[in-house]
Amino acid sequence: DAGITQSPRHKVTETGTPVTLRCHQTENHRYMYWYRQDPGHGLRLIHYSYGVKDTDKGEVSDGYSVSRSKTEDFLLTLESATSSQTSVYFCAISENTVGYEQYFGPGTRLTVT
Amino acid sequence: GEDVEQSLFLSVREGDSSVINCTYTDSSSTYLYWYKQEPGAGLQLLTYIFSNMDMKQDQRLTVLLNKKDKHLSLRIADTQTGDSAIYFCAEKQGAQKLVFGQGTRLTINP
Numbered sequence: 001d002a003g004i005t006q007s008p009r010h011k012v013t014e015t016g017t018p019v020t021l022r023c024h025q026t027e028n029h030r031y032m033y034w035y036r037q038d039p040g041h042g043l044r045l046i047h048y049s050y051g052v053k054d055t056d057k058g059e060v061s062d063g064y065s066v067s068r069s070k071t072e073d074f075l076l077t078l079e080s081a082t083s084s085q086t087s088v089y090f091c092a093i094s095e096n097t098v099g100y101e102q103y104f105g106p107g108t109r110l111t112v113t
Numbered sequence: 114g115e116d117v118e119q120s121l122f123l124s125v126r127e128g129d130s131s132v133i134n135c136t137y138t139d140s141s142s143t144y145l146y147w148y149k150q151e152p153g154a155g156l157q158l159l160t161y162i163f164s165n166m167d168m169k170q171d172q173r174l175t176v177l178l179n180k181k182d183k184h185l186s187l188r189i190a191d192t193q194t195g196d197s198a199i200y201f202c203a204e205k206q207g208a209q210k211l212v213f214g215q216g217t218r219l220t221i222n223p
Contacts, residue, residue, distance in 0.1 A: 041215065042214050050209065090155055090156065094209065099144055099161045099163070100209065101158050101161060102158070107155050
């Protein structure tokens with residue numbers, strides 16, 4: 001998985017609780033992304049980062065915030081989890097290479113009860 | 114963003130060729146990608162093609178791009194049981210964003 005780890009790998013939480021997911025990379029890539037994967041929707045971009053402290057929204061950013069204080073770490077926070085945020089969350093990284101390829105982490109399965 | 118469409122399921126016999134199709138709508142896309150996802154795993158980049166190319170071949174994989182019809186296909190020759198997975202096409206939109214199709218689940222029959 002191109003030097004990308006995600007933690008935790010599985011989490012069950014209750015509605016209304018805050019949750020933070022962590023993505024850690026050892027590739028020193030500039031760009032980092034958070035996606036969610038749901039049946040029938042493929043992957044949808046939540047937020048992305050183009051450098052330390054530089055982030056922007058994706059197509060499904062409502063209810064999520066992100067932070068990037070170091071090149072290697074990108075955090076995704078659900079301030080108050082809802083059942084609609086039950087999903088599998090993937091982190092990805094990329095660099096300004098010829099194909100702008102994105103490489104994905106193993107995913108975090110989050111269940112909100 | 115613009116939509117990327119794929120059929121949801123494909124079933125082939127072991128040893129046959131598999132062809133997975135994808136249509137996209139953003140004519141300004143510069144790169145298109147194929148990813149493979151095995152159960153419980155992340156997405157593995159298989160290959161990508163630049164929009165000024167018609168075809169790209171990499172061992173058993175052949176990617177065809179028809180830019181006029183905005184149609185992308187992935188052909189897997191001599192399909193094996195290890196090819197069972199979900200295959201996603203994606204297009205690059207803007208500076209760094211990828212837009213994904215829903216994924217095609219490939220099933221191999223013995």
